[in-house]
Amino acid sequence: MKISTLHLIFLAVLISVLILPGAIFAQQETAASIAVNPAQQKWVLVIHGGAGGPVKGTMSAAEEKAYLSKLDEALKVGGAILSAGGTSMDAVESAVRFMEDCPLFNAGKGAVLNENGKAELDAAIMDGRTGMAGSVAGVTTIKNPVTAARRVMEKTNHVMLVGGGAEKFAKTQGLEMVDPSYFITPARLDAWKKSREVQPKTPVKTQPSMEKHGTVGAVALDQQGNLAAATSTGGLMGKMAGRVGDSPIIGSGTYANNKTCAVSATGHGEFFMRNVVAYDLSALMEYRGMPLEEAGKMEIMEKLKNLKADGGLIAVDREGNITMPFNTNAMFRGFMRSGGEQQTAIY
């Protein structure tokens, strides 16, 4: 049989319909997996236990030691996950959970108290690989708010749940629930009582700085090259009931993006919210090509400082560079890297 031009055209159409789409999808898959950088070995974990803090010399040596050793333990918890090849999401969640359970920090147990003497907690987590995020705000009975935030990300179509709705969801997820009194430590209660004597009407602006902050956060780069960030807090001492700060607001106190960096902030939340600090840092890197350290410095030492806003942040970029700028007297902080390097500091 003679093959006519018509036959040839028919054959070409058949090939393009049956074979080409497969080839295109295969190409897309390869492109997506290259972006994940599977060969990377190095990992980094950075944590903070809040900025603000005491002037050097006002904390006793024993107090300083207690903070530093808890930071060390938190690093070990998250570092063990990363060194075993675990994900940055698991590492930041575990390190933050550890600090939520530690009464020294203003998150989970040991959170500062609001104007009514209650602990109202906020937390967020973000996955730099997928761009997915979850957060909870104003919760009073979830033992580990950061885990609730992760469940919001993974099990709902939403990013943020607040108050009673968040608590109902946490319960259905089988998370550990506690009586609101669980979070209140004698030290925080004392500080709260004193603060009410001093300035019962305008508490937020007049607290001793040590009581103002103490939020916890973690950022990590895992061996697969993926970034993640998490933050958890009781907010500001004496805050109005219902006040939500920057920590659970994606882009303000918490942000992660595999293209740039992962950020967790601490400080006077209202300023971090108005300046969208964590996202702005990432944007300086993404759109201006600014290195991590310079971008972090610009946020904390220029933008916020010019507004007389106090605070700091921790961040890690996709190459594993870290920065921990703060414009306060102190910021409880530490980092750990593959290869065994580990450091903690307060001032």
Ligand code: ASP
């Ligand atoms: N940024 C937190 C807030 O404003 C407080 C802190 O970092 O200590 O809620």
